[in-house]
Amino acid sequence: MSDRSEADRLAQESALARLVRRPEAGAFIVMIVVVTMITFASDFKAFNALGLKNNLAIIAQFGIIATGAALLMIGGEFDLSIGSMIGFAGMSMAMMLKWGLPFGLGEATPFLAFAITLAMTLSLGWLIGTIVVRSGLSSFIVSLAFLFFLRGTTEVSFRLINQSTQISGLPDFKEQSWVAWAFGGEMFGWVYDAWFALGGNINRRGEQWVDGFDARVLWWLIIAGVAYFVLSRTQLGNWIYATGDNKDSARANGVPVNRVKTSLFMFTAFCATIFAACQVFDTNTADAAKGNLMELNAIAIAVVGGTLMTGGFGSVIGVAFGAVTFGLVANAVFYIPWLDGSFYRVFVGVVLLAAVFANERIRKRITGGI
Amino acid sequence: MTDPYLRVENVVKKFGPFIALNGVNLEVYPGEVHALLGDNGAGKSTLIKTLAGVHRPTSGQLYIEGKPVDFRNPRDASDAGIGTVYQDLAVNQLMSVTRNFFMGRELKGPLGTLKMDVMDKIAHDEMLKIGIDFSDPTQAVGTMSGGQRQTLAIARAIYFGAKVLILDEPTSALGQKQQMEVLKTVKRVRKRGDIAIIFITHNEIHSQLVADRYTFLALGQVIGAGKAGELSHDEIRRLMAGGAEMKDLEGELAAI
Structure with a gap:
């Protein structure tokens, strides 16, 4: 009879081994490689004052929707309607700003346009979630239906009311409205002020070149920060993991599985709305095609960030790394003249496949499968 | 003689025309293992x-402490x-021991934050009480053996106030040593004295190793019951x- 117990079979690991095993480890390594490659290939242009601003703008866009998609995937569902929701929300806000509130209720302020739009998108998120949990249908097919439905609704509404699927030349609301400024303005000006003071950030005329980051960077940091906190430190986070891992055992232990899922669908709708608001108030334009394919980018980033397709496992930090990687590669064409822009999709394909294999290994190791 | 914690009186359960339970009686006492076989x-x-x-139940009555x-x-x-x-234990493989232990009943601080340290310690201590010393409460349940998962599920039920612990075929689907x-x-758990255990199995050897009392079910009815000392192995x-004679069954088997 040996003295060994079951617990002895779990080898004690070093801190480094633990770090490498974390879900975001792979995403971190890929990010470091991409940052290094792009830094040198672009001759450091990707990270000069303007490059950093532009790169972070797209990174933040990716990050906002990927965080929503990742939380939902950890909860065990997909949302393919994110991209169409972006188009719908953008249309809704721009249309109200141009043509006034619905039913002739007068002029729309940026705040009202945003609030009414958010109420609509949250209701849509609730509807998608409710259909999924009530019917037991796959969220893939339900949200696919909303992908078409919302994009179609967006285009039809644009043509009916606006006679065109684009709105441009909206007045710049950022000066008068703090809401518009909060979505479309510039933040963290002190970083660039400090950079200028230290002798960088100078344009050809010798003046300060860039004034601040896009507001969406702040939104990304807030959304990712809150998502990280909720997922790892709160009861709701434990419920999200439990729901995505095995909803039957979660339910048997008293987790309100349906409410968790419905809230997560509302959260992806929220993220899509923030994405759209930042776009509308930054550029003062809207287009029925906005957000096209963004749902797939969001899912790809979530997977590259270490989120399992089968739910129950993932990391908000990994998703942030994934967003940095994807954003840099998507923008790389602007800094590396010889690069064909379509290499972005080649890159996404390769990295996505590699990530799925890596995640599957993690899952098998945890669940004891071979 | 103590009173039964749980008493089942003439419980009938019908699913449409199908009579699943036909007047079942059962008494479960604290500190005892009641084997339910069939x-x-x-x-x-x-x-x-x-x-x-x-x-x-379609008819019949359950009593807890006589009420x-x-x-x-x-x-x-x-x-x-x-x-x-x-049997499936209602545990989530990808989640840690502590997160499973408190699933749905997390200990919350301000803002719904988890009291992770307190929860880690409780999970560890509760499992130690019934036999497993867990060095790492952050270990994923997927890496635990079947017996350890069973212990986790039992410790969890006890910690959250179970006075009657119903174990549904806890030894099936496990290896010998795990059983x-x-x-x-x-x-x-029996030794604690305050918890009644209903042990469901169709392995009579396992039941004989732990049971104080037996109830045998066949076709929805109790066909026999008794205390451990009163029933012979053959019975x-x-x-x-x-209820069929094992000798007859063995005879029939041999005849084919």
């Missing part, structure tokens, strides 16, 4: 689901101190097989 289809699962609040109770849902049953550990580990856990085998 072949497949005998009504064991229906009975435990009735006790766990999943099904409501009639009516469970409308599993929450009612668990509030009344009935903790059911199902013995689970039986050891069952005996440790237990006979009742296990639904």
Whole structure:
């Protein structure tokens, strides 16, 4: 009879081994490689004052929707309607700003346009979630239906009311409205002020070149920060993991599985709305095609960030790394003249496949499968 | 003589025309292991689901400490101190021991934050009490053995106030050594003296190793019951097989 117990079979690991095993480890390594490659290939242009601003703008866009998609995937569902929701929300806000509130209720302020739009998108998120949990249908097919439905609704509404699927030349609301400024303005000006003071950030005329980051960077940091906190430190986070891992055992232990899922669908709708608001108030334009394919980018980033397709496992930090990687590669064409822009999709394909294999290994190791 | 914690009186459960339970009586005492035996289809699962609040009896009555109770849902049953550990254990493989232990009943600080340190310690201590020393409460349940998962599920049920612990075939689907580990856990829980255990199995050897009292079910009816000392091994085998003589069955088998 040996003295060994079951617990002895779990080898004690070093801190480094633990770090490498974390879900975001792979995403971190890929990010470091991409940052290094792009830094040198672009001759450091990707990270000069303007490059950093532009790169972070797209990174933040990716990050906002990927965080929503990742939380939902950890909860065990997909949302393919994110991209169409972006188009719908953008249309809704721009249309109200141009043509006034619905039913002739007068002029729309940026705040009202945003609030009414958010109420609509949250209701849509609730509807998608409710259909999924009530019917037991796959969220893939339900949200696919909303992908078409919302994009179609967006285009039809644009043509009916606006006679065109684009709105441009909206007045710049950022000066008068703090809401518009909060979505479309510039933040963290002190970083660039400090950079200028230290002798960088100078344009050809010798003046300060860039004034601040896009507001969406702040939104990304807030959304990712809150998502990280909720997922790892709160009861709701434990419920999200439990729901995505095995909803039957979660339910048997008293987790309100349906409410968790419905809230997560509302959260992806929220993220899509923030994405759209930042776009509308930054550029003062809207287009029925906005957000096209963004749902797939969001899912790809979530997977590259270490989120399992089968739910129950993932990391908000990994998703942030994934967003940095994807954003840099998507923008790389602007800094590396010889690069064909379509290499972005080649890159996404390769990295996505590699990530799925890596995640599957993690899952098998945890669940004891071979 | 102490009073039974849980008493089942003439419980009938019909699913449409099908009579799953036909007037079952059962008494469960604290500090005792009550083995519930019967072949497949005998009504064991229906009975435990009735006790766990999943099904409501068509007629008959359940009593907790002598008071009639009516469970409308599993929450009612668990509030009344009935903790059911199902075969699938209701654990999530990808989540840590602590997160599983407190799933759905997390300890919260301000803003709904988890008191992770407190929860880690409770999970560790509670599992130690019934036999597993866990060095790492952040370990994923997927890396645990079947017996350890069983222990986790049992410790969790006890910690959250189970006075009657229903173990649904805890030893099936486990290897020999793991089975013995689970039986050891069952005996440790029994030793506490305040918890009644309903042990469902169709392995008469396992039941004889731990049971104080037996109830045999066949075709929805109790066909025999008794205390451990009062039943012989052959009698237990006979009742296990639904009342048929084991010799006859062996004879029939040999004749083919």
